[in-house]
Amino acid sequence: MQRIGPIIVMLIAIVLVWYGAAIGMNAPWQNDVYRRGEVTNVPATQFIYDTWNQEKPVLPTAHQVFGEVWNSTVLVAPNKPRSLIFHAWVTFSATGLGFLMGSLLGIGLAVLIVHNEAMNRSLMPWIVASQTIPILALAPLIVVIGFNIFTGTLGIPTDPARLMSKAIISAYLSFFPVAVGMVKGLRSPETIQLDLMHTYYASPNQTFWKLRWPAAMPYLFTSLKVGVAASLVGAIVGELPTGAVAGLGARLLAGSYYSQTIQIWAALVAASMLAALLVIAVGIVERLVNRAMGARPA
Amino acid sequence: MGSSAVVSAQNLGLTFKTNDGDVVALSDVNLSIDKGEFVSFIGPSGCGKTTFLRTIADLEQPTSGKLTINGQTPGNARKDRAYGYVFQAPALYPWRTIEKNVALPLEIMGYSAAQQAERIARTTALVNLSGFEQKYPWQLSGGMQQRASIARALAFDADLLLMDEPFGALDEIVRDHLNSELLKLWAATKKTICFVTHSIPEAVYLSTKIVVMSPRPGRVTDVIESDLPAERPLDIRETPEFLAIAARVRDGLRAGHSYDGDHV
Numbered sequence: 001m002q003r004i005g006p007i008i009v010m011l012i013a014i015v016l017v018w019y020g021a022a023i024g025m026n027a028p029w030q031n032d033v034y035r036r037g038e039v040t041n042v043p044a045t046q047f048i049y050d051t052w053n054q055e056k057p058v059l060p061t062a063h064q065v066f067g068e069v070w071n072s073t074v075l076v077a078p079n080k081p082r083s084l085i086f087h088a089w090v091t092f093s094a095t096g097l098g099f100l101m102g103s104l105l106g107i108g109l110a111v112l113i114v115h116n117e118a119m120n121r122s123l124m125p126w127i128v129a130s131q132t133i134p135i136l137a138l139a140p141l142i143v144v145i146g147f148n149i150f151t152g153t154l155g156i157p158t159d160p161a162r163l164m165s166k167a168i169i170s171a172y173l174s175f176f177p178v179a180v181g182m183v184k185g186l187r188s189p190e191t192i193q194l195d196l197m198h199t200y201y202a203s204p205n206q207t208f209w210k211l212r213w214p215a216a217m218p219y220l221f222t223s224l225k226v227g228v229a230a231s232l233v234g235a236i237v238g239e240l241p242t243g244a245v246a247g248l249g250a251r252l253l254a255g256s257y258y259s260q261t262i263q264i265w266a267a268l269v270a271a272s273m274l275a276a277l278l279v280i281a282v283g284i285v286e287r288l289v290n291r292a293m294g295a296r297p298a
Numbered sequence: 299m300g301s302s303a304v305v306s307a308q309n310l311g312l313t314f315k316t317n318d319g320d321v322v323a324l325s326d327v328n329l330s331i332d333k334g335e336f337v338s339f340i341g342p343s344g345c346g347k348t349t350f351l352r353t354i355a356d357l358e359q360p361t362s363g364k365l366t367i368n369g370q371t372p373g374n375a376r377k378d379r380a381y382g383y384v385f386q387a388p389a390l391y392p393w394r395t396i397e398k399n400v401a402l403p404l405e406i407m408g409y410s411a412a413q414q415a416e417r418i419a420r421t422t423a424l425v426n427l428s429g430f431e432q433k434y435p436w437q438l439s440g441g442m443q444q445r446a447s448i449a450r451a452l453a454f455d456a457d458l459l460l461m462d463e464p465f466g467a468l469d470e471i472v473r474d475h476l477n478s479e480l481l482k483l484w485a486a487t488k489k490t491i492c493f494v495t496h497s498i499p500e501a502v503y504l505s506t507k508i509v510v511m512s513p514r515p516g517r518v519t520d521v522i523e524s525d526l527p528a529e530r531p532l533d534i535r536e537t538p539e540f541l542a543i544a545a546r547v548r549d550g551l552r553a554g555h556s557y558d559g560d561h562v
Contacts, residue, residue, distance in 0.1 A: 192389045199355055199383040201376050202406045210402065214393045293393035294434040 018062055019052065025059040026051040060262045068266040081246065084270045090247040091235050092274060094163055098170020099231035099278075103224060105171060106178025113179075114186040114212070115204070124183075131176050135234065139169050140241040166238035166247075173234040174227035178220070185219025186212045217293065221286035228278045236271060248274070303366075304458055304490045305331040305354055310363035312349060322515035323349040324360070329509065329518060333457070336484055336491045338501035339509045340547060346516020347494045347509075351460050354492065355383050367458070379407060381458040382451030386466055388443035390435040390450075396422070397431035400450045407454055421449040424483055441472040448480075452487070459491045466496065477503055478532055485528065498551075499535055502526075502544045510550035520550035 030051050034042060042050075052061045060068075069084065078085040109127065112119045143165045150161035189211050197207045239249025248271045255264035312324040324346045331337050339347035352358045353365060356372035367375035375381065382403075390399045397418050404414045422428050425445040435443055444464055451459060465473045477500060484491055495501050501508050502524065510520040524543055526534065534540055 190389070192385050192387055193391070195357055196383070196385065196389050197406075198357060199376065199381070200403045200406045201379060206406050210406070211391070214391070217393075294395065295393070296434075296436045 015062060018059075022057065022059045022061045023048055023051045026054055026057045029054065029058065056259050057261055060265050064262050065265040065269060068262045069269050072266060073270075084248075084251070084266060087246060087248050087251045087267070088270050088274050091232070091239065091249065091271070094166035094235040094238065094247070095170055095228075095231045095274075095278070097163065098167035098172075098234055099174050099228050101167060102171035102174030102227060102231060103178050106175040106180075106223070106227070107182050107220075109175070109179045110182030110186055111208075113183050127176065127179055130172070135169065135173060135237055138172070139234075139237045142168055142172070143238055143241055166235050169238040170231040170234035173230040177223045177226040177230065181219045181223025181226075182216055185216025185223075188219065189215045214293065217289060221282065221289070224282050224286075225279050228282050229275050232271065232275050232278060302332065303330040304333050304335075304368060305329070305492070306364075306366045307350075308364045310350075310353070310360050310365050312346070312353060312358060313361045323358075324353070325515035325517045327363070327516075327518055329521070331490060331492065331507070333490055334488055335507055336505050337493065337507045337509060338505040339492065339494045339511060340496070340498065340501045341511035341516075341551065342496075342513055344513040344516070345511040346513070347511050348462050349516065350511075351462050351492060351494050355381060355460055379403075379454055380456055381460050382454065382456045384444075384448055384451045384459070384461040384464045386463045388435070388440075388447040390443055390446055392435055395432050395434055396427060396438070396446045396449075399435070399446060400453050403450060403454050409454075417453050417455075421452045422446075424452060424486070425449045426479065439472075441468050441476060444468065445476065445479075448483075452483075452489075457489055459489045461491060461493045463494050463496065465500070473500070474532060478530075480504065481530055498544050498547050502540055502547060503530060503532075503535060508543070508547055510547055512551070512553075519553060520546070522546055522550070 027047075030047065033050075034040070051057070053064070054060075057064070072082060072084040076083040076085075078089075080086060109123060113123055114120075146165040146168055147158075147161050150156045150164055151158055154161075156164070193211055193215075194207070197211055202210070235247070236249040236252070239247035240253055248267050251267040251270075252264055255261070255267060307327050307329045310324055310327040310329075311322070314321045314323055327346075327350065339350065341347050349358055353360055354367060354372060356376040365372055367380055368378075370378070370380075390396075391402065394402065400418045400421060401414050404417060409417070418431065419428075422431055425448050427442065427445055427449060430438065430442065430446075435446070438446065444467075448461075448464065465476050468476065480491075481504060493501075493504060506524055508520075508522040508524060509518055510522065511517065512519045522543060526539060526543070
């Protein structure tokens with residue numbers, strides 16, 4: 001109870017601020033509506049009720065957003081384009097594929113960097129530089145050019161091609177934290193632990209699998225949690241510039257075209273829930289690995 | 299002596315190149331260690347005793363002179379897995395149980411599962427850790443962790459055991475206990491042991507030979523053959539024979555090193 005208390009207080013505070021702000025932000029439009037309808041002497045309670053229930057409010061209220069989430073998940077078959085689950089799945093598949101590619105790339109780069117000083121010097125600046133380019137500038141390039149290469153030269157059907165293009169953007173964002181974290185992790189064994197391997201005349205392979213790799217696990221999972229969230233951002237960004245019709249990003253874009261603010265917010269809620277689920281999933285795997293590796297219970 | 303020696307150093311020197319100039323860690327060290335000896339290296343910090351041990355282990359490369367282990371170069375001796383090394387810290391891998399930590403060198407050296415099981419059982423019993431095989435290092439006290447690291451060094455049956463201040467981080471009660479256990483272990487296994495320490499009583503209590511070293515440059519100032527009996531109860535440390543050897547060690551340390559700091 002002691003732990004839930006503050007959370008509930010915080011939640012109530014957020015809802016109060018939210019609904020308070022909704023009154024102020026939606027009031028101009030509501031006044032307009034009254035003026036055009038020549039409605040006068042609206043009671044304050046009616047006014048507030050109306051600002052909380054507009055069709056295209058500047059700031060939708062919580063019950064509108066979660067009502068929309070409910071309507072477009074539970075009340076719609078998940079294979080219909082009206083369903084948020086359908087869109088979330090499209091985004092999730094690109095996120096998952098991109099996360100997998102990015103993680104493997106990040107780990108691979110870290111292994112090269114740790115084992116080879118020349119690689120360290122030549123790769124690391126490029127890895128850092130890669131993240132200074134705004135992904136919003138790069139995403140349309142990757143999506144348009146990548147899509148054309150996949151469908152044209154490689155002859156891949158449009159749907160997998162679209163998935164791959166988005167996954168590449170996901171991977172581009174997620175490889176960085178994994179690479180940086182794993183470089184640190186693979187270098188984390190102490191001199192004394194490396195000396196021990198040396199006295200056994202262990203091969204570089206043995207030193208890697210029996211010392212560096214297990215020592216890097218805590219670093220790996222910290223990076224993966226950052227990486228999986230970055231992957232989701234990448235997939236959503238990848239859905240924005242293409243006129244894509246499916247995915248949470250496409251849903252956001254469509255909502256903004258038609259001023260469907262409630263729809264935008266519902267998609268945002270879906271995206272954040274997806275992000276939370278992904279991070280939780282990585283956390284569960286981390287706990288399982290920790291248990292298998294005999295970590296001291298926290 | 300000569301070719302029968304387990305460790306033989308002739309005019310051995312090691313100079314570290316640093317940004318502040320050269321540091322002479324070892325200078326003109328001549329030493330011969332025979333099979334079955336228990337040799338302690340004692341001296342103040344910076345006298346090169348750990349460096350000498352690491353040179354035997356091929357963890358440092360000498361810059362002059364000659365060093366052989368069983369008549370071979372240190373590099374070849376390491377390839378032959380001629381020695382087990384016990385570090386100042388246990389250096390157990392935290393993700394491995396005690397059993398798996400002891401198995402680490404055996405896995406690397408390609409022992410079969412059956413051989414591993416037999417050796418784990420034998421060496422954990424030797425260091426009195428039977429029953430703790432399934433524990434993780436954090437579940438054990440510091441003394442038990444260091445005993446596990448000794449079991450790990452014994453597991454592959456190297457005849458030479460190199461120990462670098464293995465009990466330095468432990469309190470005196472645990473240290474006394476482990477010292478007497480180490481003597482029993484030495485008697486049971488007939489290994490050659492090189493033991494680095496800061497402690498005069500520890501060196502005298504354990505050794506058949508005490509090498510006194512001094513810093514700047516690191517060199518051997520005295521080699522004392524101990525005539526104490528092989529059977530050594532802890533209270534041997536109050537006997538006149540013991541105290542005489544301890545006094546000679548202390549003299550050797552004083553002669554080789556100015557504690558006033560006027561040489562610095």
